Amino acid sequence: MRTALVLLLLLALASVPGSLFPQRSADPNGVVQYFRNRPDIAPFMDALQLFDVYSSVWFSAIYLLLFVSLIGCIIPRIRHHLKALRARAPRTPARLERLDHHLVEQFVVRADADRSEELSRVIAVAEQQLRRSLYRVQRYDGRGTWSVSAERGYLRETGNLVFHAALVGVLVSVLAASGFTYTGQRVVVEGTTFVNTLSDYSSFNPGRFVDTAALPPYSLTLNSFDVAYEMPGTPGAGQAGNFAANVTIREPGQATGRSDTVRVNAPISFGGERIYLLGNGYAPTITVRNAEGGVIYQESQPFLPQDSMMTSLGIVKVPDGLPQQVGLVGFFYPTRGMLDTGASASVYPALVNPVVTFNVFAGSLGIDDGTPRNIYTLDTSGMTQLTGADTGVSGIELRPGESADLPNGWGTVTFEDISVDDAASEPVRRFASLQIQRDSGAPWVLLFASLATAGLITGLLVPRRRIWVKAVAVDPYPGGLLARIEYAGLARGEDPQLASVVRRIRNDHLAALATELPDDTAKENTP
Amino acid sequence: MNTATLDSWSLLAVWTAIAVYMLAFGAYSADLAQRSVRNDRPARQPALVGAGVAETARRDPAQTSASEEGADRPRQPRFLWARVGTSLTMLGFVFHLAGALMRGIASGRVPWANMYEFALTGTLLIVAIYLLVLLRYDLRFLGAFIIGMVTLLLGGATVAFYVEITPLMDPLKSVWLVVHVFVASLATALFALGCGLSIVQLLQARRERVGSQTGRNAGPGFLRTLPRTETLESLAYRFAIVGFIFWTFTLIAGAIWANESWGRYWGFDTKEVWTFVIWVLYAGYIHARATRGWRGTRSAWLSIIGFSAVLFNFTIVNLFFKGLHAYSGLS
Numbered sequence: 001m002r003t004a005l006v007l008l009l010l011l012a013l014a015s016v017p018g019s020l021f022p023q024r025s026a027d028p029n030g031v032v033q034y035f036r037n038r039p040d041i042a043p044f045m046d047a048l049q050l051f052d053v054y055s056s057v058w059f060s061a062i063y064l065l066l067f068v069s070l071i072g073c074i075i076p077r078i079r080h081h082l083k084a085l086r087a088r089a090p091r092t093p094a095r096l097e098r099l100d101h102h103l104v105e106q107f108v109v110r111a112d113a114d115r116s117e118e119l120s121r122v123i124a125v126a127e128q129q130l131r132r133s134l135y136r137v138q139r140y141d142g143r144g145t146w147s148v149s150a151e152r153g154y155l156r157e158t159g160n161l162v163f164h165a166a167l168v169g170v171l172v173s174v175l176a177a178s179g180f181t182y183t184g185q186r187v188v189v190e191g192t193t194f195v196n197t198l199s200d201y202s203s204f205n206p207g208r209f210v211d212t213a214a215l216p217p218y219s220l221t222l223n224s225f226d227v228a229y230e231m232p233g234t235p236g237a238g239q240a241g242n243f244a245a246n247v248t249i250r251e252p253g254q255a256t257g258r259s260d261t262v263r264v265n266a267p268i269s270f271g272g273e274r275i276y277l278l279g280n281g282y283a284p285t286i287t288v289r290n291a292e293g294g295v296i297y298q299e300s301q302p303f304l305p306q307d308s309m310m311t312s313l314g315i316v317k318v319p320d321g322l323p324q325q326v327g328l329v330g331f332f333y334p335t336r337g338m339l340d341t342g343a344s345a346s347v348y349p350a351l352v353n354p355v356v357t358f359n360v361f362a363g364s365l366g367i368d369d370g371t372p373r374n375i376y377t378l379d380t381s382g383m384t385q386l387t388g389a390d391t392g393v394s395g396i397e398l399r400p401g402e403s404a405d406l407p408n409g410w411g412t413v414t415f416e417d418i419s420v421d422d423a424a425s426e427p428v429r430r431f432a433s434l435q436i437q438r439d440s441g442a443p444w445v446l447l448f449a450s451l452a453t454a455g456l457i458t459g460l461l462v463p464r465r466r467i468w469v470k471a472v473a474v475d476p477y478p479g480g481l482l483a484r485i486e487y488a489g490l491a492r493g494e495d496p497q498l499a500s501v502v503r504r505i506r507n508d509h510l511a512a513l514a515t516e517l518p519d520d521t522a523k524e525n526t527p
Numbered sequence: 528m529n530t531a532t533l534d535s536w537s538l539l540a541v542w543t544a545i546a547v548y549m550l551a552f553g554a555y556s557a558d559l560a561q562r563s564v565r566n567d568r569p570a571r572q573p574a575l576v577g578a579g580v581a582e583t584a585r586r587d588p589a590q591t592s593a594s595e596e597g598a599d600r601p602r603q604p605r606f607l608w609a610r611v612g613t614s615l616t617m618l619g620f621v622f623h624l625a626g627a628l629m630r631g632i633a634s635g636r637v638p639w640a641n642m643y644e645f646a647l648t649g650t651l652l653i654v655a656i657y658l659l660v661l662l663r664y665d666l667r668f669l670g671a672f673i674i675g676m677v678t679l680l681l682g683g684a685t686v687a688f689y690v691e692i693t694p695l696m697d698p699l700k701s702v703w704l705v706v707h708v709f710v711a712s713l714a715t716a717l718f719a720l721g722c723g724l725s726i727v728q729l730l731q732a733r734r735e736r737v738g739s740q741t742g743r744n745a746g747p748g749f750l751r752t753l754p755r756t757e758t759l760e761s762l763a764y765r766f767a768i769v770g771f772i773f774w775t776f777t778l779i780a781g782a783i784w785a786n787e788s789w790g791r792y793w794g795f796d797t798k799e800v801w802t803f804v805i806w807v808l809y810a811g812y813i814h815a816r817a818t819r820g821w822r823g824t825r826s827a828w829l830s831i832i833g834f835s836a837v838l839f840n841f842t843i844v845n846l847f848f849k850g851l852h853a854y855s856g857l858s
Contacts, residue, residue: 001818008811009829012804019797019848026794030849054795174793183790236693243697264697265788276790435790442792449779456775460768460813496765 004073007066014062018053021045025054067171074164081157089138092147092468096488101502103487105510109473110480119146119471119483125512126469129505135467147470156493159458166455169448177441182206188222188245189283189300189431195219196273196436216271221248223259225280225430229350238309238349245277245432262434272438279433281305281312284332284356285416288318291409296321298416302431303332304376310334310349315378316358317365322410324362327378328396332356334428351426356415358396359388360407400427463495467505485509533633534692540626541647541685547619548678551612555670558608562668563748606752609667613658616674620654623681627651634692639708640699641856642845646684649712649841650677656716664762668753672723690856699854703784711777715837717770718809722834724763725827732756732824760823764816767830771809778802789851797850801840808833 022030031051035042049056096102109118120141127137127148135150184204188194196219198204198212206212226244230236243264250257251271260268267276281302288297296318303314316328336355337347344357363383367373386407388395396404400417417427470486487509489502627647631638639648657673660666695704730746735756737745744751753759781802786792793799812833815826845855 001814002821005811005814005818005821008807008814012807012811015800015804015807018795019800019844019850022849023795026796026851027849230694235691239693239696241694241697241700265701265784267787267790274790278790437790439791442786445792446779446783449782453772453775453779457772460772494761494764494768496761 001073003069004066007062007069011062011066014053014059017050021050021053023053024051063171067168070164071168074161077157078161078165081154081161084157085154089136089149089151090466092140092145092149092470093488096468096470096486099488099490101489101491101498103502103506105485105487105506107471107483107485107513108477108480109483113480115473115481116146119473122146122471122483122485122513123148123469125516126505126509129508129512130467130469145470145472147468150467150469151465152467153462153464153492155458156462156464157459159455159460159462161455161459163452163455163459166448166452170445170452173441173444173448177207177439177444179207179209181437181439181441182210182212183435183437185278185433185435187302187431187433188220189302190222190225190429192300193219193221194434201436216273218249218251218271219257220275220434221250221257222246222432223248225432227280227430229348232348240308240349243277243280245280245434247275262432272440273436274438276435276437277432278435279305281431281433282310282332282334282351283429283431284314284330284354285418285429286316286328286330286356287414287416288316288322288326288406288411289414290321290411293412294321296411300418300429300431301330302376303330307346308349309346311346313376315376316413317367317373317375317378319365319367322362322406323408325365325383326406326410327361327365327380327383328358328413329361329378330356330358332428351428354400354428356398358398358413360386360396362386362407460494463497464492465495465498465501466490466492467502469505469509530633530692533629537626537629537633538685538689540622540629541681544619544622544626545678545682545685547615547622548674548681551615551619552671552674552678554608554612554615555667555674558606558612558667559671559747559749561608562606562752606667609670612670612674613661613667616654616670617658619674620651620658623647623651623654630692636695637705637709639712640695640704641688641690641693641854643684643688643690643856645708645712645841645845646680646688648709649715650681650684652712653677653716653719656713656720660720660766666720666724666762668727668749669720669723672726673719676719688855688857693856696854698788701784701787703780703787707777707780707784710773710780714770714773714777715841717766717773718830718834718837721763721766721770721830724759724766725830727753728756728759728763728827729824729831731759732827756823760827763827763830764813767809767812767833771806771813774802774806774809778806794851796852797844797848798840798852801836801844805833805836805840808836 022028022034024031034045034051045051049058053059093099097104107119107122109115123139123141123146127139127150130148130150131137133152135152136154137148137150140147140149182205184198184201186194186201194200196215196217198215204212223246226242226246227240228242230239230241232238245262246259247262247268248257248259249270258270262268262275262277264277267274269275281304283300283302285298285300287295290296297316299316301314301316303312305312310332312332312334314330314332316330318326318328331344333344333346333353333355334350335346335348335352336344337353339345344355361378361380361383365373366379366382373379385391387393393407396406396413398404398413398415400415401420403412403414405412418424418429419427466489468486468488470488472484472486473481474484475482487502487506489498489505491498627638630644630647634640637648638644653673654677657666657669727750731750731753734744734746734750737743754762781799782792785794785796785799808829812826812829815821815829844850845852846857
């Protein structure tokens with residue numbers, strides 16, 4: 001017990017740093033930021049695994065030791081409990097009056113009655129009564145005493161053991177399932193289709209034993225994305241809600257698919273996978289033409305929201321078709337407004353006054369050697385800035401349907417208004433950020449956690465107690481013999497009710513004696 | 528009546544409740560002061576319900592059952608200020624409940640969806656549990672602690688965390704908001720009572736220790752009118768185990784909700800970490816009670832540390848730690 005206690009306290013203590021330092025598992029950007037802000041101590045912290053607390057050597061050591069100690073503790077206890085379950089209730093102690101809960105009553109055995117038979121019957125009544133109350137009972141008669149020994153509450157230890165065993169179950173399920181679990185993220189723009197293969201994911205974290213080539217084959221089309229915003233001037237103005245990604249899922253060879261809606265808190269299941277809605281944003285449709293007017297780039301490029309009013313940041317990369325590789329760093333404002341500082345910002349998340357602005361960079365995008373690059377960032381180290389900042393050339397600013405010239409007469413860039421010819425209701429497409437995952441361990445974890453709770457409740461709240469009722473013939477009495485009936489209780493573990501239970505058993509027993517024994521005996525013995 | 532008006536009525540009710548609680552706190556403090564100056568009464572076991580735990584059961588059923596159920600009855604007219612405190616607490620509770628109900632009706636949802644509302648409902652449950660427990664155990668000596676804490680939390684939250692009613696954010700639109708947060712608040716209330724008892728237990732243990740060694744009185748005089756250490760300890764334990772069961776349920780309900788909302792049942796988010804830390808601390812407390820050398824004073828410290836972690840989780844973690852549980856409604 002002392003070992004378990006020390007390990008538990010260590011576990012609590014060791015969990016705390018994980019909330020003080022950003023964790024790679026929960027907040028990878030926070031870790032990057034920490035390295036940037038504190039380059040002096042970050043590597044040292046990293047060496048101590050403070051950014052991976054919950055998979056660290058020291059944290060794992062504590063919980064593994066805890067579970068080793070737990071298993072080492074419950075196995076002998078299970079054995080002992082199994083034995084106890086088959087054992088008889090223990091022999092009645094010779095001196096019940098030593099117990100904390102002890103009551104004595106007197107009982108008169110008439111002279112004409114058989115003393116042994118009479119007292120045996122008195123105890124038999126108690127025995128029946130205790131058995132009815134789900135006690136395990138055992139008679140111990142002899143040497144002038146008659147007694148019943150009763151025990152109940154074996155469920156307490158059973159619950160206790162179930163709780164601890166179920167905790168092992170939880171841990172094993174978590175560890176075992178982690179090898180077969182995978183989570184992938186993907187951004188899907190309205191009107192486009194995502195195919196469930198590894199290459200179509202923007203990020204994918206498989207467990208060790210996941211066969212990434214055998215994902216369930218289906219495609220998912222985002223037909224439309226709905227969102228509602230609180231009106232300006234109301235409390236919570238601009239707050240977004242009622243997100244709904246209306247999707248169609250098709251399996252190979254199927255013409256018509258299954259239409260469904262993914263909402264927050266309401267993932268959909270398909271092929272053993274669950275599809276979650278994690279985020280959303282705008283994907284302005286941008287066209288770049290060269291000097292001759294030929295289209296060299298056209299995409300609805302997702303712009304990632306930077307604030308709750310959906311000021312969004314996006315990158316357009318044009319690797320071919322212009323004299324140099326070109327990167328456009330863009331901001332999208334669904335409702336552009338001016339801050340006091342003179343900077344632009346979106347002041348409302350819906351499309352009231354949509355504007356996109358670009359700064360143009362030319363040079364090398366850094367993709368020619370095949371290095372994979374994040375489509376949401378631009379590495380400007382090999383590039384020259386052509387507009388904005390201190391170039392003296394003002395940046396590009398476009399409203400839906402507008403075009404502007406690229407610097408040096410290289411061509412034009414257009415912010416398409418898709419409501420013109422796509423019959424879309426809004427000029428800008430939206431995107432949904434989906435998470436697709438399979439976690440076959442979760443139901444097991446839930447099962448064991450429920451078992452643990454059930455075990456906990458019975459293990460903590462069911463009282464385990466022993467009760468004895470004993471009859472002893474003591475003194476001669478006018479017209480018979482005076483006997484003593486003793487009632488005693490012993491708590492095994494926490495049992496706040498014991499005193500009143502012993503009293504109730506005494507009262508019930510006396511009441512039962514009064515009804516069961518012949519009238520004249522009862523009259524004499526009614527308390 | 529529109530939303531804003533109803534909310535302003537709710538706020539008025541809450542402020543009234545705070546004012547009444549302050550008076551109740553004053554009355555309970557006066558009660559403790561009065562208990563302290565009564566030198567004439569011998570140091571003995573008061574008729575606290577459940578005090579029979581370690582006591583040999585008495586023979587007379589009528590007498591014992593009276594001491595068991597009737598402790599809050601006028602059998603103890605001498606604690607006048609405590610009765611005033613309890614009456615004021617009930618009055619404050621009525622306003623408090625009205626405030627929470629009106630807030631809920633005005634917002635059209637459960638009144639525990641942001642930091643102000645957590646505090647409003649959480650403290651309401653603490654008072655509710657305290658009053659309920661009074662029906663069975665005379666714990667009015669905890670009134671100053673419980674009502675003092677509730678006044679601070681509720682007053683602080685109303686001053687610092689009050690926000691207008693805004694529609695529910697999407698992730699909170701779930702039946703688990705009702706279950707998970709409510710059960711967590713219930714557990715908090717039980718832990719609060721357990722912690723209060725553990726504090727008194729420590730004081731009492733010191734008084735008994737010093738008293739047996741030197742014959743002097745140590746600590747505040749009102750301790751003489753309170754139950755013995757063992758009684759306080761077993762009561763504290765009883766509240767803590769029920770709280771622990773609720774907390775376990777909170778943890779599991781939270782994991783189920785996280786699996787629906789975030790696509791994983793456990794991710795060591797800061798709030799998850801602290802919920803886990805609290806669970807482990809109370810698991811440690813329960814083990815300590817069964818460990819030789821840890822019963823009594825040491826386990827009482829664990830109960831106090833556990834509840835401190837609960838308060839830390841509710842305040843500091845909500846406000847200053849970065850994580851997914853960003854529903855304080857404060858910017």
